[in-house]
Amino acid sequence: MRFTLVPSPLLGPASWRPVAAALTGLGHAAVAVDHAAVDPGDSYDGIADRAALAIGSPGLSLVLVGHSGAGGLLAGIAQRVRPAAVIFVDAILPHPGRSWLDTVPPGLGKRLRGLAREGRLPPWNRWFSDDPVARLIADEKVKAGLLAEMPAIPLAYLEARAPDWPHPACPCAYLQLSETYGREAIAARAGAWMVVREDLHHLALLSDPARVAAILVKTAESLAPA
Helix, strand or coil, rough: EEEEECCCCCCCCCHHHHHHHHHHHCCCCECCCHHHHHCCCCCCHHHHHHHHHHHHCCCCCCEEEEHHHHHCHHHHHHHHHCEEEEEEEECCCCCCCCCCHHHHCCHHHHHHHHHEEEEEECHHHHHHCHHHHHHCCHHHHHHHHHHHHHHCEEHHHHCCCCCCCCCCCCCCEEECHHHHHHHHHHHHHHHCCCEEECCCCCCHHHHHHHHHHHHHHHHHHHHHHC
């Protein structure tokens, strides 16, 4: 299988590289897509276009995987590259006509607007009083690699309305890693998706890449058997 791993625009491709290496070790092709930094005038379509360009020719066995904020982009990317299967990993779901801020609790949206300076937010780990990167990732090298790519994202991107992209025309699954994304997992199950629950955490891609890779392979084989 060929896995294309799409990072959240809030994190960057470093968030997926350990899993990509683990998938390669299991005998699969895998790449963490770099859809480049989000600019103030960027749109969902612009990011999906860049991701599709980076993916190139999809091939019959492409499995498209997105983490966290990438979930809002997967339908648009799938429209462009037509994968065999799509897996949402602790991710938001497609939200046509709504913004990223519309998908989070109102209190968080208000806090983020207060954190913005000159139209940009601080890096994601600094949105919280308890830094999740420091708390969840022990390996200093892995931690440094993630922080080096974490952008100061424009508030305008989080306020922009998502396009009304069609649902991916292929099997979809939801991999829940943390309690935070329980609501999304319930919605995915209600939509008749395959849902897998693992007792890990939101950044397990970096702390437990071998386990996440093994789960992705098993899930993909169930969705799109060779």
